[in-house]
Amino acid sequence: MKVGIKDIAKAAGVSKSTVSNVLNGKSNVSAATKERIFELCQSYNYFPNASGRSLKTSQSKAILFNFSDFDRSFYLKIVEGINDYAESNGYDLIVCTSKSCEKYMRNSMTDGSIILDLRMTNDILARVACEGYPIVVLDRVLDNPYIKSIVVDNYEPMTALMRMLVDKGYKSYAFLGGPESTEDNQERYKAFVDVLAERQIPFSKQNYFSGDYREKSGYKAAKIIMLSSEKPDVLVCANDNMALGAMRVFREAGVRVPEDIAVTGFDDCELARPMGLTTVAIPNFERGYLAARHLIENIEGTTNAEALKIKAEVKIRKTVR
Amino acid sequence: MKVGIKDIAKAAGVSKSTVSNVLNGKSNVSAATKERIFELCQSYNYFPNASGRSLKTSQSKAILFNFSDFDRSFYLKIVEGINDYAESNGYDLIVCTSKSCEKYMRNSMTDGSIILDLRMTNDILARVACEGYPIVVLDRVLDNPYIKSIVVDNYEPMTALMRMLVDKGYKSYAFLGGPESTEDNQERYKAFVDVLAERQIPFSKQNYFSGDYREKSGYKAAKIIMLSSEKPDVLVCANDNMALGAMRVFREAGVRVPEDIAVTGFDDCELARPMGLTTVAIPNFERGYLAARHLIENIEGTTNAEALKIKAEVKIRKTVR
DNA sequence: TTGTAAGCGTTATCAA
DNA sequence: TTGATAACGCTTACAA
Numbered sequence: 197m198k199v200g201i202k203d204i205a206k207a208a209g210v211s212k213s214t215v216s217n218v219l220n221g222k223s224n225v226s227a228a229t230k231e232r233i234f235e236l237c238q239s240y241n242y243f244p245n246a247s248g249r250s251l252k253t254s255q256s257k258a259i260l261f262n263f264s265d266f267d268r269s270f271y272l273k274i275v276e277g278i279n280d281y282a283e284s285n286g287y288d289l290i291v292c293t294s295k296s297c298e299k300y301m302r303n304s305m306t307d308g309s310i311i312l313d314l315r316m317t318n319d320i321l322a323r324v325a326c327e328g329y330p331i332v333v334l335d336r337v338l339d340n341p342y343i344k345s346i347v348v349d350n351y352e353p354m355t356a357l358m359r360m361l362v363d364k365g366y367k368s369y370a371f372l373g374g375p376e377s378t379e380d381n382q383e384r385y386k387a388f389v390d391v392l393a394e395r396q397i398p399f400s401k402q403n404y405f406s407g408d409y410r411e412k413s414g415y416k417a418a419k420i421i422m423l424s425s426e427k428p429d430v431l432v433c434a435n436d437n438m439a440l441g442a443m444r445v446f447r448e449a450g451v452r453v454p455e456d457i458a459v460t461g462f463d464d465c466e467l468a469r470p471m472g473l474t475t476v477a478i479p480n481f482e483r484g485y486l487a488a489r490h491l492i493e494n495i496e497g498t499t500n501a502e503a504l505k506i507k508a509e510v511k512i513r514k515t516v517r
Numbered sequence: 518m519k520v521g522i523k524d525i526a527k528a529a530g531v532s533k534s535t536v537s538n539v540l541n542g543k544s545n546v547s548a549a550t551k552e553r554i555f556e557l558c559q560s561y562n563y564f565p566n567a568s569g570r571s572l573k574t575s576q577s578k579a580i581l582f583n584f585s586d587f588d589r590s591f592y593l594k595i596v597e598g599i600n601d602y603a604e605s606n607g608y609d610l611i612v613c614t615s616k617s618c619e620k621y622m623r624n625s626m627t628d629g630s631i632i633l634d635l636r637m638t639n640d641i642l643a644r645v646a647c648e649g650y651p652i653v654v655l656d657r658v659l660d661n662p663y664i665k666s667i668v669v670d671n672y673e674p675m676t677a678l679m680r681m682l683v684d685k686g687y688k689s690y691a692f693l694g695g696p697e698s699t700e701d702n703q704e705r706y707k708a709f710v711d712v713l714a715e716r717q718i719p720f721s722k723q724n725y726f727s728g729d730y731r732e733k734s735g736y737k738a739a740k741i742i743m744l745s746s747e748k749p750d751v752l753v754c755a756n757d758n759m760a761l762g763a764m765r766v767f768r769e770a771g772v773r774v775p776e777d778i779a780v781t782g783f784d785d786c787e788l789a790r791p792m793g794l795t796t797v798a799i800p801n802f803e804r805g806y807l808a809a810r811h812l813i814e815n816i817e818g819t820t821n822a823e824a825l826k827i828k829a830e831v832k833i834r835k836t837v838r
Numbered sequence: 839t840t841g842t843a844a845g846c847g848t849t850a851t852c853a854a
Numbered sequence: 855t856t857g858a859t860a861a862c863g864c865t866t867a868c869a870a
Contacts, residue, residue: 198648200847211857216849226855241644245624247568248847251862266597269590269787276587279614290621291612293600300611303566303863305626323562327519466590466787521863532841537865547839569863572846624847 199240207236219244254304258288259491262297263312267410267437270465270480271312274334277484278310285492301329308495310334310487314378330494332487336379337503344494345503346487350380350462353476353508354387357460361430361516362395366458370403370428372417372438384434384462403428407438414441422449427457430516436461436468436475443471443515458516472514479506520561528557540565575625579609580812583618584633588731588758591786591801592633595655598805599631606813622650629816631655631808635699651815653808657700658824665815666824667808671701671783674797674829675708678781682751682837683716687779691724691749693738693759705755705783724749728759735762743770748778751837757782757789757796764792764836779837793835800827 201219205212210229217225218233236242250256261278263271275291282289287307292300297316301309301324308330311321318338325331325342337345361369371388374381392399405420407413414433421427422445433439439461446453453459461468464477483506494500522540526533531550538546539554557563571577582599584592596612603610608628613621618637622630622645629651632642639659646652646663658666682690692709695702713720726741728734735754742748743766754760760782767774774780782789785798804827815821 201849202847212847213849213858214856217856220849224855229855241648243619243623245572245847246620246626247572247624248862249849251566251568251572251847251864252849254862264600266593266600269593272587272590272593275614279585279587283615288613288615288617288621291614292609293596293612294604294609296609298564299567300609302564303568305567327562467791470788470792522865523863533864534842534866535840538840541865545839550839566863569846570865572848572863573865575846 199242200245201242204233204236204240204242207240208233250304255307256288256305257286258290258306259488259495260297260300260306260309261289261291261312262293262309262316263291264293264295264315265313268463268465270463270478273480274312274484274487277481277486278488279484280481281485281488282492285488287488287492289488298324301331302327308332308491310484310491330491332491332494334483334487341501344490344501346483346490347379347503347505348478348483348508349505350383350476350508351387353510354384354462355391357474357476357510358388358391358432359395360510360512361432361458361460362391362397364516366429366516367397368403368426368428368430369397369399370405370421370431371399372405372407372414372431372433372442374407374409374434374438376406381434388432407434409435409437411437411441411444414438415445416441418442418445421445422451427451430458430460433459433461436463436465436473439473439475439515440467440471443473453515454517460516464511468511469513474513474516475511477509477511479508482506520563522563522565525554525557525561525563528561529554571625576628577609577625578607579611579627580809580816581618581621581627581630582610582612582633583614583630583637584612585614585616585636586634589784589786591784591799594801595633595805595808598802598807599809600805601802602806602809603813606809608809608813610809619645622652623648629653629812631805631812651812653812653815655804655808662822665811665822667804667811668700668824668826669799669804669829670826671704671797671829672708674831675705675783676712678795678797678831679709679712679753680716681831681833682753682779682781683712683718685837687750687837688718689724689747689749689751690718690720691726691742691752692720693726693728693735693752693754693763695728695730695755695759697727702755709753728755730756730758732758732762732765735759736766737762739763739766742766743772748772751779751781754780754782757784757786757794760794760796760836761788761792764794774836775838781837785832789832790834795834795837796832798830798832800829803827 201212201215205215218230279289295315300306310332312334331343333345405417407417439459461473461475464475468475522533522536526536539551600610616636621627631653633655653665655667726738728738760780782794782796785796789796
């Protein structure tokens with residue numbers, strides 16, 4: 197049978213309040229009863245019920261991280277960063293992959309959330325946040341006084357990467373984009389276009405290919421590139437997965453990288469270094485850590501909703517000469 | 518202000534029970550009130566409190582997955598498999614990375630758990646399970662009528678891998694082991710030793726190196742191997758991470774793989790295929806899926822605690838000739 | 839079809 | 855130092 201606080205109280209011959217006080221480390225209990233109660237909890241295998249507790253206290257000492265993109269395994273680094281900060285600050289981390297994690301946000305099941313999944317729409321977030329529930333969003337900027345945005349600066353490193361390519365003398369460029377609605381992709385593409393314009397290198401929309409950030413969509417796009425009469429010198433991809441997909445096509449077709457075509461990515465995923473892919477490294481552990489820090493600060497009283505931009509760094513490897 | 522069921526009730530001019538009935542899809546409410554209540558919930562931005570609910574009903578329609586090994590990013594595939602089954606069966610998935618996730622197991626915050634983290638000791642699990650809380654453990658076998666174990670069959674594929682190596686004519690073998698307390702490592706090593714004995718190939722304990730499953734420990738072990746006067750023909754590693762660490766040493770030292778030394782791993786992690794590592798593929802998505810299925814079946818009434826062994830498959834790639 | 843009232847397991851307030 | 859009691863937000867008999 198389930199044992200509750202009242203069973204312990206009865207066994208110890210004291211009231212529920214006393215047991216509660218002991219369990220919560222209050223100082224107004226005699227050493228004798230304190231010890232007796234601890235022993236009873238042990239032998240009864242008693243464990244306080246978190247629902248009951250948070251129903252009463254409206255807090256949980258837990259934060260939530262919401263994501264569902266299993267395609268990008270380097271996201272695990274974000275979880276690690278969040279976990280690191282949370283654990284050392286006395287918060288549990290709960291990761292929720294469901295569409296419907298709204299129910300873990302409200303209800304004081306968690307004290308705040310870090311949101312990555314785009315299925316959590318801005319509307320839902322605004323609705324939850326306006327009740328005073330702290331939220332940090334990653335990879336998008338929300339103009340909401342209750343929600344803190346942490347985004348990666350895509351534009352600056354992509355500009356640096358592109359300038360480097362132009363300086364190396366590459367003349368013709370193709371771009372393999374991700375989902376066009378994402379801010380990430382827009383910024384990366386804008387930097388691409390801007391540098392070409394700045395250096396007066398022509399670019400035709402024919403050399404824009406669109407994917408969905410998955411490896412397969414890079415594979416498909418590269419197949420199409422292979423069909424065209426003249427291949428570009430460089431294929432600039434909006435992320436690593438697609439770049440790796442494209443490289444697979446080139447390898448299969450005997451097209452050498454970087455001799456016949458150079459390839460770049462974005463993310464610095466796990467495979468990027470071993471594959472020698474030139475890319476932009478996003479510090480995932482660090483942004484997880486930072487997200488947790490800001491969230492917990494906001495939970496504990498601060499109010500800071502200023503958007504934060506994280507720097508990323510170009511990694512030059514073997515896929516460009 | 519926080520709005521609760523009684524606020525909706527008051528606004529609608531009905532009782533809490535009626536609102537509750539509407540929200541839970543009971544059929545005993547008139548269409549008119551039903552609609553009115555739905556509208557009010559919307560406009561009041563009302564969301565039922567899960568703590569209150571599960572306190573009353575002692576169930577949550579959620580399962581928990583507990584792990585904390587961020588070093589093995591292919592574990593994410595397990596999460597994906599669990600999520601897949603859970604989601605299509607109406608359960609939420611909560612992943613908890615804390616030492617202390619016991620509190621999410623008891624309390625009807627979740628209806629059952631899948632446990633991977635070794636910090637969750639057998640004792641704790643037994644204590645929780647004996648209260649009728651369904652548990653599935655991965656990677657260890659517990660002899661407990663309430664706990665279902667799902668493990669990978671390490672012995673059989675490692676035997677196959679070893680026989681293949683012997684058949685190829687390799688003569689001298691070294692083994693790079695993981696933490697010696699883990700069942701995984703023991704089984705893999707036993708298969709290694711057994712095949713050598715079976716084929717009458719001598720093996721000296723001098724060629725056993727011990728690591729901790731991390732890349733770095735493979736790197737260190739290989740450094741030591743490099744110092745010895747005669748290198749083995751093959752380095753059999755208890756997992757991929759260590760094999761990759763060792764390969765890094767060999768590459769840096771100009772030792773060719775597989776010409777000068779062959780290397781094998783275990784896991785088929787993300788890097789294994791692109792690096793051409795010969796290894797054993799563990800079907801992670803599938804075991805996550807299976808774990809979720811058994812767990813949810815047990816939650817919903819079945820009682821099945823028979824240990825389950827999952828097959829793994831040898832993948833021959835370029836790191837052996 | 840709707841309402842009343844009890845209770846889930848805690849903690850907080852206040853009085854003893 | 856301890857205890858009685860109310861309250862947190864919800865569900866569920868049962869009564870109306």
